[in-house]
Amino acid sequence: MRDVRIWFSKSGAVKYVSHLDMFRLMTRAVRRADIPLWYTEGFNPHPYISFLQPLPLGVETCYEPLDIRIEGEIENEEIKNRLNAVMPDGMHIEAVTQAFCKPAEAAYGEYKIVLDAEDISAEEVVRIIENGGLTCEKSAKVRGRKGTKIVDVSAAIHSYEVKQENDTVVIFVTLPASPELTLNPLQFLTGISNQYGTVLYPLEASRIRLLCADMSAFS
Amino acid sequence: MIKKLEKILPLVQKPARYTGGELNSVMKDKEKVDIRYAFCFPDSYEIGMSHLGIKILYSLVNDRADAWCERVFAPWPDMEEKMREHDIALFALESGDPIKDFDMIGFTVQYELCYTNIINMIDLAGLPLYSKDRTALTPLIVAGGPSVCNAEPIADFVDLCMPGEGEEITNELIDLLKIHKKKGSTKQEFLREAAKLDGIYVPSLYDVSYNDDGTVKAIKAKDGAPATVKKRVVSDLDKVFYPEKLIVPFIEVVHDRVTHEIFRGCIRGCRFCQAGFLYRPIREKSPETISCQCEHLIKTSGYDEVSLSSLSSSDYTQLETLLDKLLEWTVPQKVNIALPSLRVDNFRKDLIEKLTSVRRSGLTFAPEAGSQRMRDVINKNVTEEEIMSTSRKAFEGGWTAVKLYFMLGLPTETEEDIKEIAALARRVVDVFYAMPERPKGKTVAVNCSVSTFVPKPFTPFQWEPQLSREQILARQELLKTTNTNRKVQISFHEMHVSFLEAVFARGDRRLSKVIENAWRNGCKFDGWDEYFNFDVWMNAFAECDLDPEFYANRTRSYEEVLPWDHMDYGISKKFLIRESEKAKQAQTTAHCREQCAGCGADKLNGGECDARCKNLVF
Ligand code: SF4
Numbered sequence: 001m002r003d004v005r006i007w008f009s010k011s012g013a014v015k016y017v018s019h020l021d022m023f024r025l026m027t028r029a030v031r032r033a034d035i036p037l038w039y040t041e042g043f044n045p046h047p048y049i050s051f052l053q054p055l056p057l058g059v060e061t062c063y064e065p066l067d068i069r070i071e072g073e074i075e076n077e078e079i080k081n082r083l084n085a086v087m088p089d090g091m092h093i094e095a096v097t098q099a100f101c102k103p104a105e106a107a108y109g110e111y112k113i114v115l116d117a118e119d120i121s122a123e124e125v126v127r128i129i130e131n132g133g134l135t136c137e138k139s140a141k142v143r144g145r146k147g148t149k150i151v152d153v154s155a156a157i158h159s160y161e162v163k164q165e166n167d168t169v170v171i172f173v174t175l176p177a178s179p180e181l182t183l184n185p186l187q188f189l190t191g192i193s194n195q196y197g198t199v200l201y202p203l204e205a206s207r208i209r210l211l212c213a214d215m216s217a218f219s
Numbered sequence: 220m221i222k223k224l225e226k227i228l229p230l231v232q233k234p235a236r237y238t239g240g241e242l243n244s245v246m247k248d249k250e251k252v253d254i255r256y257a258f259c260f261p262d263s264y265e266i267g268m269s270h271l272g273i274k275i276l277y278s279l280v281n282d283r284a285d286a287w288c289e290r291v292f293a294p295w296p297d298m299e300e301k302m303r304e305h306d307i308a309l310f311a312l313e314s315g316d317p318i319k320d321f322d323m324i325g326f327t328v329q330y331e332l333c334y335t336n337i338i339n340m341i342d343l344a345g346l347p348l349y350s351k352d353r354t355a356l357t358p359l360i361v362a363g364g365p366s367v368c369n370a371e372p373i374a375d376f377v378d379l380c381m382p383g384e385g386e387e388i389t390n391e392l393i394d395l396l397k398i399h400k401k402k403g404s405t406k407q408e409f410l411r412e413a414a415k416l417d418g419i420y421v422p423s424l425y426d427v428s429y430n431d432d433g434t435v436k437a438i439k440a441k442d443g444a445p446a447t448v449k450k451r452v453v454s455d456l457d458k459v460f461y462p463e464k465l466i467v468p469f470i471e472v473v474h475d476r477v478t479h480e481i482f483r484g485c486i487r488g489c490r491f492c493q494a495g496f497l498y499r500p501i502r503e504k505s506p507e508t509i510s511c512q513c514e515h516l517i518k519t520s521g522y523d524e525v526s527l528s529s530l531s532s533s534d535y536t537q538l539e540t541l542l543d544k545l546l547e548w549t550v551p552q553k554v555n556i557a558l559p560s561l562r563v564d565n566f567r568k569d570l571i572e573k574l575t576s577v578r579r580s581g582l583t584f585a586p587e588a589g590s591q592r593m594r595d596v597i598n599k600n601v602t603e604e605e606i607m608s609t610s611r612k613a614f615e616g617g618w619t620a621v622k623l624y625f626m627l628g629l630p631t632e633t634e635e636d637i638k639e640i641a642a643l644a645r646r647v648v649d650v651f652y653a654m655p656e657r658p659k660g661k662t663v664a665v666n667c668s669v670s671t672f673v674p675k676p677f678t679p680f681q682w683e684p685q686l687s688r689e690q691i692l693a694r695q696e697l698l699k700t701t702n703t704n705r706k707v708q709i710s711f712h713e714m715h716v717s718f719l720e721a722v723f724a725r726g727d728r729r730l731s732k733v734i735e736n737a738w739r740n741g742c743k744f745d746g747w748d749e750y751f752n753f754d755v756w757m758n759a760f761a762e763c764d765l766d767p768e769f770y771a772n773r774t775r776s777y778e779e780v781l782p783w784d785h786m787d788y789g790i791s792k793k794f795l796i797r798e799s800e801k802a803k804q805a806q807t808t809a810h811c812r813e814q815c816a817g818c819g820a821d822k823l824n825g826g827e828c829d830a831r832c833k834n835l836v837f
Contacts, residue, residue, distance in 0.1 A: 013240030
């Protein structure tokens, strides 16, 4: 029995698969790939599959970790090849490694957001970010009950870069992704939209990678 | 994906309903196919993707190199709103292309309450609602599924219907359309040829006239169309096409597993049950074929559950052989077997124990009626003793909740019969407390789900009235007050929904105007409580000057021309009248393996019926 970390990318239709549905998707993929999974004991045995950092609906990812527990002899490379043979379009296994970092070591996420240049210009985006005061609503527990709270997006931005590319505006931004505070790129975009006065719909939003507190890659 | 779509998807619930791209969905080069077929399920993605028929026909068409079948579901109202706002026409999931550019658009019609969704989808596609207003040959709009046994209420919207089983006729129809498309035929020319195929019904080739009292006077075929249209049946289930792969949805659907049909038809002949007659004659699939196909589907899908479907699983003659075969590989592969539709009378504990997936939480039985007399009338051949002994076995096996299904308003029902529903439920509770070793500290729950009887075509009750809404209400009230046991919970189905079902199940062509009117006033997803709007429907009937009670609450005579009399589902009228008369005398009919009742369905299959063949051997 050992834990392996599977690094996957997802784009296209799969980006609309929710966190919960991803779990079932991966369970089935692992079954199709005939990877010797470890199962819990008991009346209704189930495997151990764990996603480290949930992604919001509609966000793609380039290199996302997922841990599974396996039993028996099988090489990491073999796991990767077998999984790739049975993945739905848009999902790809980039690597299979040992689980080096603990889940709690993740501190930041690096994101790419692509906007339609018809909707907003690069200069305008920079101006809004530099002006500060970006906020968004986030669901949170308020005195033990479900509620929402206002998050200061400007304070949470670690770094960013904005470029005009043909008829699109490309934003690279690093946002917190730790147990204390996680901001996703759509919430960041809401912060901009709130200041801009119109709702911006991304043509693409993706997570490039996860980072540790010292800005080294989460591995 | 088109840019417009990308922008609205983040704004709707469950965007994965609209993206396609699921595992095993089929992509083709549209330039290289002759026929593009949009297969539409007029309900939500989750309901549609749970349906076995659509998966079979999807694979069947995509097995041909010259055709591409894609899926379309009814967009949920939040999505529809965005689509209309952003001018996005109804598109197919695989290619994202608008379906108005396809060659054929097919609807599978599983229940009457999806009619508004059908026309809503035609409208969302950007096409005229009525067949007569769509003058081009393509897109051709076709319909299949059980409800087309009486397609009259939607007959003016669709170009043709395929009564019966779709496996053979779908391909024949595509072949024909391909030829006529190449030839540049008109829609009329094509429809006249199509009507010559066995199992194709072209409504526009039948003239319906009415008597002064509103009943149908005559249905006359023209332009060479056959006087009656025979439904298609597949003769050998072991040889018929079956998919090698199933689409695995990204989001959770209602039945998220491998479903496998083990036989078609039903030997029981419950007199209220349309499915029991509609799918005759009886044809079984062999355990070898089932097990082998299931194992393959599990491999290619990664599912961990197989569900064996049929109208009455325990009537499959080789159930034990089948289970043994399946268990050989399902156990090591940690795959569950689900076996729905087990009958009360031959519920066997040892068999159930082999099935790990029968959940501990609850068990359902359908006695359908409270009194033995009433059960004899409907030919539900289950005795009280059997219900009690089954409940006892279930309680002994650790279950503490039982769900019982009943119907209210059955023909000849008396107050006594209604009170017996509560009494029967109470006696099931008593069985629990009579157990010497019942689980300590546990209590029992008997939940009765009571629906309203809906008379349906091709059943012995097709001439019977549905009780008026006032009568139903009074009977519901009586049942509620009769039940005094706190362990017995009684819940009723929306009676207005059953009323509309009764109208449309036996409706005629004039109802298309009502459907259109209701839809124009906002009706859709009528099968969903949150969208069902009875007042709008009643208003639509009034505006179209049609009385819904004429359709639902009237006793019809055996001589009356029924709106579906030109449909031949094998079941003969003589047989139905015989059964109807026996019902009035509370006489039962033995099931088909005991004795063939001569329903007539065997003649659709060259005189073969598995139920009867087995009879001769024994
Ligand atoms: S032909 Fe006879 S045995 Fe077959 S379904 Fe009809 S009544 Fe039953």
